[in-house]
Amino acid sequence: MARTIQQLFDLTGKTALVTGGSRGLGLQMAHALGEAGARIMVTSRKAADLEEAVQELQAAGIDARWIAADCAKEADIHRLGAETLQRMGPVDILVNNAGAAWGAPAEDHPLDAWDKVMNLNVRGYFILSQYIAKHSMIERRSGKIINIASIAGLGGNPPDMQTLAYNTSKGAVINFTRALACEWGKYGINVNAICPGFFPSRMTKGTLEAMGEERLKEHAPLLRLGDDEDLKGLTLLYASDAGKHITGQWLAVDGGVSTRTGG
Numbered sequence: 001m002a003r004t005i006q007q008l009f010d011l012t013g014k015t016a017l018v019t020g021g022s023r024g025l026g027l028q029m030a031h032a033l034g035e036a037g038a039r040i041m042v043t044s045r046k047a048a049d050l051e052e053a054v055q056e057l058q059a060a061g062i063d064a065r066w067i068a069a070d071c072a073k074e075a076d077i078h079r080l081g082a083e084t085l086q087r088m089g090p091v092d093i094l095v096n097n098a099g100a101a102w103g104a105p106a107e108d109h110p111l112d113a114w115d116k117v118m119n120l121n122v123r124g125y126f127i128l129s130q131y132i133a134k135h136s137m138i139e140r141r142s143g144k145i146i147n148i149a150s151i152a153g154l155g156g157n158p159p160d161m162q163t164l165a166y167n168t169s170k171g172a173v174i175n176f177t178r179a180l181a182c183e184w185g186k187y188g189i190n191v192n193a194i195c196p197g198f199f200p201s202r203m204t205k206g207t208l209e210a211m212g213e214e215r216l217k218e219h220a221p222l223l224r225l226g227d228d229e230d231l232k233g234l235t236l237l238y239a240s241d242a243g244k245h246i247t248g249q250w251l252a253v254d255g256g257v258s259t260r261t262g263g
Contacts, residue, residue, distance in 0.1 A: 003241070005242070007241075008240060008241045008242040009036060009236055009237075009240045009241075009242050010036060010037055010240070011033060011036040011037040011038040011093075011236075011239065011240055012036075012037035012038075013037070014033075014037070014038040014039070014092040014093060014239075015038060015039045015040075015041070015088045015089060015090065015091050015092050015093070016030070016033045016034075016038045016039070016040050016041070016091070016092065016093035016094070016095065016239065017041045017043070017080075017084050017088075017091050017093070017094050017095065017132065018030045018033070018040060018041070018042050018043070018095040018097060019043050019044070019071050019095065019096055019097050019098035019124075019128065020043075020044055020071070020097040020098035020099060020148075021040075021042030021043060021044060021050075021053065021066075021095070021097065022042060022043075022044040022046065022049035022050045022052070022053040022066075023044075023049060023053065023201070023202065024199070024201035024202065024203065025097060025148065025196060025199060025201065025231055026042070026044070026095070026097040026098070027042070027053050027056070027057075028228055028229070028231050028232060029095055029097065029146075029231055029232070029235045030042050030053070030057060030062075030064065030095075031057065031060065031062070031232070032231070032232035032233075032235045032236050033093060033095075033235065033236070033239055034057055034060065034062030034063070034064060035060070035062065035232075036236055036239075036240065038092070038093065038239070039063040039064075039065075039088060040057060040062055040063065040064040040065070041064075041065050041066070041067065041084050041087070041088055041091075042054065042057070042064065042065075042066050043066065043067050043068065043069050043071070043080055043098075044068070044069075044098065045068060045069070045070050046068065047066075047068045050066035050067075050068060051066065053066065054066045065087065065088070067080055067083050067084065071098040071120060071124040071128060072100075072116070072119040072120040072123070072124050074127055077124060077127045077128050077131060078127075078131060080128070081128065081131040081132055081135060082135075085135055085136060090136045090137075090140060091132050091136045091137070091143075092137075092142065092143060092144065093143075093144045093145075093146070093239045094128065094129065094132050094143070094144070094145045094146070095146045095148070095235070095239075096124075096125040096128060096129065096145065096146070096147045096148060096173075097148040098120060098124060099120060099121050099148065099169075099203070100116055100117050100120045100121060100166075100203075101117065101163055101165075101166040101203055102114075102116065102117050102163065102165050102166065103161075103162055103163055103207075104162055104164075105162050106162065106164045109164055109165060113165065114165045117165040117166055117169050118165065118168075118169055118172075121166070121169035121170065121172075121173065122169050122172045122173060122176065125147055125173060125176060126176065129145055129180065129191075132145075133145075133184065133187070133189060137184075137187065137188075137189050138184075138187045138189070140188075141187055141188040142188045142189070143184075143187070143188070143189040143190070144189070144190050144192075144238060144239050144240075144243075145180070145189060145190070145191045145192075146192055146193070146194065146235065146238045146239060147173050147176065147177045147191070147192070147193045147194075148173070148193070148194055148196065149170045149171075149173040149174050149177070149193045149194065149195045149250060150166070150167075150170040150173075150195055150196060150197075151195050151196070151197050151252050151254045151257060151258045152166055152167045152170050153167060153169075153170025153171040153172075153173060153174050153195060154171075154174075154195065154252070154258055155167075158211075160211070161207065161211065170195075173193060174193055174195070174250050177191050177192060177193040177248065177249075177250060178248045181247040181248030181249075182248060185247055185248075190238070190243065190244065190246065190247040191247055191248060192238045192243070192246060192247060192248070192249050192250070192251075193249070193250035193251075194231060194234055194235070194238070194250070194251060194253060195250050195251065195252040195253065195254070195258070196226060196231065196252075196253050196254065197220070197225070197226060197252065197253065197254025197255055197257045197258070198216050198220075198225045198226065198254070198257075199225060199226035199227070199230070199231075200213075200225060200226075213225065219257060219260070220254065220255035220256055220257045221255060221256030221257070221259065221260070222255035222256055223255075224255055225255070226253065226254070226255070230253055231253055234251060234253055
């Protein structure tokens with residue numbers, strides 16, 4: 001007998017690990033998963049931010065915990081994975097969200113900044129996905145991996161927005177998602193990506209100020225930026241049995257910006 005829609009979206013008994021989960025889009029997604037019944041482990045580099053985030057999640061009735069880790073460093077990623085499994089048991093849902101950006105003209109882009117962006121946005125996703133899959137998902141023949149890409153990974157930018165490394169990394173995340181989904185489908189692991197547009201956050205603050213928030217709103221068919229609810233629905237779809245036949249896909253959550261052509 002087919003399950004009800006409420007049953008398909010229910011995450012009761014599931015455990016989710018959310019990187020970059022102490023604020024912004026990561027915290028929004030942690031709320032979504034926790035509100036659907038999942039236990040949440042959030043991670044980022046700063047303990048103080050994580051403590052505040054977990055207090056917020058727990059105040060909402062969510063079973064949430066934290067581990068401080070730098071998801072650009074292999075040793076930290078392995079420690080994060082091992083401690084999460086030790087404290088929480090098998091991980092059912094992995095949200096690769098931790099990310100970095102850097103603004104510079106391509107001809108003057110510092111190599112160390114390029115490496116910083118790639119190490120966190122691409123290499124870190126791979127290392128953590130590999131660890132969680134090998135130690136939790138493959139043997140159990142079940143798992144959901146959600147990679148946060150960006151509409152910046154779908155093409156270029158206006159000339160005054162110089163984020164070559166970021167765009168390149170997010171394009172890589174999209175194809176990483178496709179390739180991993182093809183390879184791990186046999187293990188019952190779904191791998192999908194979300195491509196957010198502009199959401200107000202600490203990471204986008206400089207861009208919003210430089211580009212002009214009103215200008216960016218006018219560029220979107222829906223005439224608005226993303227808010228603190230707009231990733232919740234897609235995150236829950238990808239993480240739950242409601243999306244069990246979806247894998248290797250990306251979807252833009254951007255108010256329609258990526259549908260436009262000609263600038």
